[in-house]
Amino acid sequence: MWNSYLNSYKSFLQLEKSLTDNSVGAYLGDVMKLVQYLEAHELKIGPSEIGLHHLQSFIHWVANLGMSATSQSRIISGIKGFFKFLVLEDVIKYDPTELLEAPKTSRKLPDVLNIKEIEMMVDAIELRYSKKGKNQGLDSYEGYRNKAILETMYSCGLRVSEVTDLKISNLFFKAGFIRVTGKGNKERLVPIGQAAIDHINVYREKFRDHMKIQTGCDDLVFLNRRGSGLSRVMIFYVIKELALKAGIKKTISPHTFRHSFATHLVEGGADLRAVQEMLGHESITTTEIYTHLDSEYLRQTLAEYHPRYIHNL
Structure with missing residues (x-):
């Protein structure tokens, strides 16, 4: 009964x-869980007969299986996508998931680097490489390359996979843009700052252009x-080691640079839609995580603008 709809959804x-x-399999897997629930309860009904009460019972069933609130939310998202598709295809007239609520989940914000900390990590590259006790600093291949990587990640807010896959043929420095292939093989144009451009050019001119490059890697930047x-x-590994060298105690990963990029833009007044486009987020709600403000900033705002705020109680 459900196979034809699932096949159509897969093609979509x-x-x-x-x-x-992998993403297609995950979405179909979410819908298959609903089908399994119907079969377990001997409910021989199709998508057009599904109501909100069926879906609420399904989520309760999923919760009793021991799935976390985060997993439940992901399944609900998958189910919502499926029924929106059915509405789009005129298979059903009413979307039963409109009032379906996901369980509350706590969302822990990752650490953000401030400008000084980013400079500390970049500066740490000059101290990172040594040979027989002699500091080589940026006279090393890795030094030039890693400085270019850090500058590019912070300048463009790239995912780590977008950094490793960045191609020379997708560098449009005269226009001030790079073309990035993100999730789902979706391409987007991202502005790149002059500092990152300069470091990539230096890395290429001093080292990369003189290397023996393996087959199939000719177009890769790094x-x-x-x-x-x-x-x-x-x-x-490089990011972790540089954070340690710089004496930064925060939990640091390549994503920290992406998160810092977006946070600094939003806090500086950048339009959220523009940030969404640069990050390659399909949904604006994903981008909204970057609108967080630290407690000290909130306290300062309250102190400055609230007429009844009292200092030092």
Whole structure:
């Protein structure tokens, strides 16, 4: 009964949404859980007969299986996507998921680096490389490359996979943009700052352009000493080591630079839609996580603008 709808939905996700096989499998898996619930309760009904009470019972059933609130929310999101598709295709007239609520989940904001801390990490690169006790600083291949990587991540807010996959053919420095391939193989143009452009150019001119490059890696911007592409793990390792060297105690990862990029833009007054476009977020709600303000900023705002705020009680 449900197979034809699932096959149509699969084609929609692949062709219209251009999602990866893993993402398509995840969305279909969410709907299959609903089908399993119906079969377990011997409810022989199709999508057009599903009501809000069925879905609420389904979520209760999922919760009793021991799934976390986060997992439940993801399943609900998948179910909502499926029924929106059915409305779009005129299979059903009413979307039963409109009033379906996800369980409350706590969302822990990742650490953010301030400008000084970002400068400390970049500066730490000059101290990172040594050989037989002699500081080589930026006279090393990794130093030039890693400085270019950090500047690019912070300048453009890239995901770590977007850094490792960045191609020379997608650098449009004269226009001040780079083309990035993000999730679901979706391409977007992202502005790039002059500091990042300069460091990429120096890295290429001094080292990359003189390397023996492995087959298939000719177009990749960032390479290891062997002339092949960098792994995501390698960039994680570099970031962790630099944070340690700089004496930064926060939990740092490549995503920290992406998060800092967006947070600094939003706090500086940037339009949220523009930030969404640069980050490659499909939904504006994903971008809204970057609108958080630290408690000290809120306290200062209250102290400055609230007429009845009292200091030092």
